[in-house]
Amino acid sequence: MISYLLRRLGMLLPILFVVSTIVFFLIHLIPGDPVDFILGEQALAVDREALRHELRLDLPLREQYPSFMKGLATGNWGKSLLDERPVLQHLREHYLATVELAAAALFVSLALAIPIGIFAALKKYSLYDSGAMFFSLLAISMPNFWLGPLMILLFSIQLGWLPVAGREGLMSLILPSCTLGAAMAAILSRMTRASMLEVLGKEYLLTARAKGLPERKVVWKHALKNALNPVITIVGLQLGALLAGAIVTEKIFNWPGLGSLLIDSIQRRDYPVVQGCVLVIAFGYVFINTLTDCLYRWVDPRVRLG
Amino acid sequence: MPKFFSKFKFSLFFLLVFLPACLTSPKPDRRTSLVVAIPSAPFSLDPRVAKDAEGQKIGALLYDGLVTLDENQAVVPLLAERWESSGPWRYRFHLRSGVFFSNGAAVTSRDVACTFAAILDGKNLSPLRGDFQKMDLKVLDDAAFEIALKEPFAPFFVLLKKGIVACDGVSGSGPYTLVSHEPQRRVVLQANENYFGGAPKIKTLIFEVVKEDTTRVLKLMKHEVDLVQNAIPPLLIPKILENKKIKMAAAPGTTFAYLGMNLRDPVLQKKEVRQAIALAIDRDAVIHYLWKNFSAKADSLLSPVHWAHAPGLISYERNLDRAKKLLREAGILHARLTLKTSTVKDRVEIAKFLSHQLGEAGFRVKVQPNDWGILFRDIKRGNFQLYTSTWVGVVEPDLYYNILHSSQIPPAGDNRNFFMNAAADALTLQGRRTVDPGERKKIYHAIQKLVQEELPFIGLWYENNVALYWDDLKGVTLTPTPDYRNFVKVSR
Numbered sequence: 001m002i003s004y005l006l007r008r009l010g011m012l013l014p015i016l017f018v019v020s021t022i023v024f025f026l027i028h029l030i031p032g033d034p035v036d037f038i039l040g041e042q043a044l045a046v047d048r049e050a051l052r053h054e055l056r057l058d059l060p061l062r063e064q065y066p067s068f069m070k071g072l073a074t075g076n077w078g079k080s081l082l083d084e085r086p087v088l089q090h091l092r093e094h095y096l097a098t099v100e101l102a103a104a105a106l107f108v109s110l111a112l113a114i115p116i117g118i119f120a121a122l123k124k125y126s127l128y129d130s131g132a133m134f135f136s137l138l139a140i141s142m143p144n145f146w147l148g149p150l151m152i153l154l155f156s157i158q159l160g161w162l163p164v165a166g167r168e169g170l171m172s173l174i175l176p177s178c179t180l181g182a183a184m185a186a187i188l189s190r191m192t193r194a195s196m197l198e199v200l201g202k203e204y205l206l207t208a209r210a211k212g213l214p215e216r217k218v219v220w221k222h223a224l225k226n227a228l229n230p231v232i233t234i235v236g237l238q239l240g241a242l243l244a245g246a247i248v249t250e251k252i253f254n255w256p257g258l259g260s261l262l263i264d265s266i267q268r269r270d271y272p273v274v275q276g277c278v279l280v281i282a283f284g285y286v287f288i289n290t291l292t293d294c295l296y297r298w299v300d301p302r303v304r305l306g
Numbered sequence: 307m308p309k310f311f312s313k314f315k316f317s318l319f320f321l322l323v324f325l326p327a328c329l330t331s332p333k334p335d336r337r338t339s340l341v342v343a344i345p346s347a348p349f350s351l352d353p354r355v356a357k358d359a360e361g362q363k364i365g366a367l368l369y370d371g372l373v374t375l376d377e378n379q380a381v382v383p384l385l386a387e388r389w390e391s392s393g394p395w396r397y398r399f400h401l402r403s404g405v406f407f408s409n410g411a412a413v414t415s416r417d418v419a420c421t422f423a424a425i426l427d428g429k430n431l432s433p434l435r436g437d438f439q440k441m442d443l444k445v446l447d448d449a450a451f452e453i454a455l456k457e458p459f460a461p462f463f464v465l466l467k468k469g470i471v472a473c474d475g476v477s478g479s480g481p482y483t484l485v486s487h488e489p490q491r492r493v494v495l496q497a498n499e500n501y502f503g504g505a506p507k508i509k510t511l512i513f514e515v516v517k518e519d520t521t522r523v524l525k526l527m528k529h530e531v532d533l534v535q536n537a538i539p540p541l542l543i544p545k546i547l548e549n550k551k552i553k554m555a556a557a558p559g560t561t562f563a564y565l566g567m568n569l570r571d572p573v574l575q576k577k578e579v580r581q582a583i584a585l586a587i588d589r590d591a592v593i594h595y596l597w598k599n600f601s602a603k604a605d606s607l608l609s610p611v612h613w614a615h616a617p618g619l620i621s622y623e624r625n626l627d628r629a630k631k632l633l634r635e636a637g638i639l640h641a642r643l644t645l646k647t648s649t650v651k652d653r654v655e656i657a658k659f660l661s662h663q664l665g666e667a668g669f670r671v672k673v674q675p676n677d678w679g680i681l682f683r684d685i686k687r688g689n690f691q692l693y694t695s696t697w698v699g700v701v702e703p704d705l706y707y708n709i710l711h712s713s714q715i716p717p718a719g720d721n722r723n724f725f726m727n728a729a730a731d732a733l734t735l736q737g738r739r740t741v742d743p744g745e746r747k748k749i750y751h752a753i754q755k756l757v758q759e760e761l762p763f764i765g766l767w768y769e770n771n772v773a774l775y776w777d778d779l780k781g782v783t784l785t786p787t788p789d790y791r792n793f794v795k796v797s798r
């Protein structure tokens with residue numbers, strides 16, 4: 001396991017190198033001058049040129065690139081072009097918020113999806129099964145930008161139970177995590193159901209029942225564990241996407257996450273912050289991928305890593 | 307079970323992830339505080355360098371200027387108690403006594419000099435540098451200083467509205483002082499109990515950044531914020547006011563919306579075509595349906611409350627027959643035009659509305675929304691035919707020089723319509739060099755008349771200033787200037 005982890009970490013460096021290079025060149029292709037955003041419309045031409053020179057934006061890209069890569073390698077990720085705060089400070093503030101939201105959404109989705117999927121599989125083709133699948137279809141069909149305001153109207157405005165938006169305590173985490181978690185739960189419940197149905201027909205479960213094991217243990221300990229692999233794959237993909245920032249949900253709930261930071265920085269042509277965000281997102285995906293592989297091993301000891 | 311997932315370690319992991327979420331900011335005392343939702347985060351509150359709108363508006367609460375504007379956008383004293391001319395283009399200013407910065411020091415001429423020096427320092431990249439370079443400041447004593455203009459430049463009085471910062475580089479003498487500035491989240495101000503104009507009744511002013519329109523509205527409806535000013539989509543206002551506990555204050559505004567035209571375009575070069583466009587637009591319909599009557603038709607850059615507004619200007623009311631006749635005379639039938647706008651939802655809706663109206667006169671208009679950076683680049687380069695935009699908070703009519711004089715074609719200035727007119731050049735230069743208000747008024751009347759005849763751009767409407775607030779607030783009134791100084795008079 002350790003050598004596998006070390007090999008995966010070793011892959012991280014070339015991936016980050018390629019991603020950072022692509023992002024560096026792509027972001028400079030976006031039309032629009034960051035100096036306009038920094039200085040506004042009224043600045044003198046001489047001041048614009050001075051700033052462009054100070055930020056090295058007047059150099060050709062092939063000359064800007066080496067100093068950019070050197071900065072990355074030495075931990076100097078630069079400063080925001082607009083407020084001059086270190087990029088790492090921006091990322092720290094926003095990434096923690098994103099991790100919170102992602103973890104909460106994942107918790108909500110698993111808490112809903114696993115029991116619903118198992119129950120639907122156990123009561124295959126019954127009214128419960130149809131009901132569960134109908135609600136999962138409904139949840140997938142509702143876009144975030146519609147569900148979010150609807151939940152705010154109900155739980156915040158009408159009932160007054162929860163705050164509308166912002167990152168102010170645990171209560172303010174509930175609505176955004178449920179909004180995000182609903183669609184994830186829908187997909188996961190269907191996957192759990194399908195996976196469970198496949199496993200429930202296996203002979204070793206028949207053996208387990210014949211040996212007198214209680215049904216609860218047959219389902220939760222034996223069947224579920226063997227049905228989890230496809231579910232873990234989907235969870236891994238969804239978590240990777242969540243850690244990239246759920247932009248729409250963050251905007252609706254005024255959640256100061258990475259997605260909002262990335263979009264705002266792109267709009268303002270804040271190149272260093274965009275580059276920092278993308279690198280963090282790439283790292284997140286690799287990390288989650290690695291974690292997913294390790295989870296396979298935990299769930300099914302027969303799986304050999306690497 | 308693998309050790310990592312033992313109950314203790316899992317709980318610890320859970321706690322570490324969610325612990326920050328459990329921590330909350332202390333709730334403000336609602337009896338003495340006011341929470342205002344703002345649509346974008348301020349970057350800098352320093353009046354010497356602030357470029358963004360929210361930074362300038364909040365900064366104006368922290369830093370008083372030498373002068374301020376009255377309800378007719380005319381300059382009146384503030385930190386400077388009086389001034390007189392001491393020679394050609396030379397003015398002696400006398401500071402008000404008994405005014406102190408938040409650090410306890412008295413406001414002196416030296417602080418005014420420090421502010422000027424910081425603006426002129428190239429390292430600070432102040433957007434005011436170009437205009438302040440036209441002035442020389444000389445300190446006479448603690449309470450008096452002289453400004454000599456290097457060239458005739460009447461608008462300099464309005465420039466003196468900019469906040470004065472103490473020589474310590476931080477302290478201001480405004481009605482509020484800064485408590486905290488959490489970037490991208492909130493700004494907290496505290497009343498200056500020693501403010502010379504009387505301490506504000508609201509002791510704590512909290513500006514909370516809520517970028518999404520719908521969320522801002524919902525927070526207001528739930529009373530998580532007390533007030534929203536000039537940041538509510540007009541279409542939602544009637545719905546919000548169904549809650550009888552939410553009140554509205556409105557006032558005519560100075561934000562001028564216009565349709566810009568590229569006069570280098572072979573079609574738009576012809577005045578008849580521009581007039582036809584103006585006659586095809588039904589501003590009443592846009593104001594009624596999209597603005598819910600929270601704006602007023604504009605025939606001039608200067609709003610009717612402005613001291614230099616010209617009455618009796620040509621007003622282009624919708625007349626499709628006349629529009630089509632003008633196009634026939636110009637020999638233009640079914641002209642294809644592109645209308646560029648920003649990606650802001652409301653602006654796109656307005657552009658589509660205008661496009662439809664122009665279509666009824668025979669134009670074929672394609673709406674092209676662009677991200678602001680791309681839109682601004684295209685406008686500066688002349689890579690457009692039509693575009694919609696606004697001039698926010700127009701107070702100094704010298705803006706006409708920037709937008710009409712032939713020397714101000716981008717990147718030199720803001721003559722984005724590429725308007726080349728000798729009369730406009732002469733008049734705008736004269737307006738800049740004339741100090742006497744009566745004479746300036748006549749000059750700017752002539753300019754406004756010229757603009758309505760030549761139509762380098764078409765005035766659409768003035769956006770009203772609108773504030774929605776909960777009924778436990780008193781004294782919420784608005785001025786034509788879209789800033790936050792009106793909060794000084796608010797109480798509970």
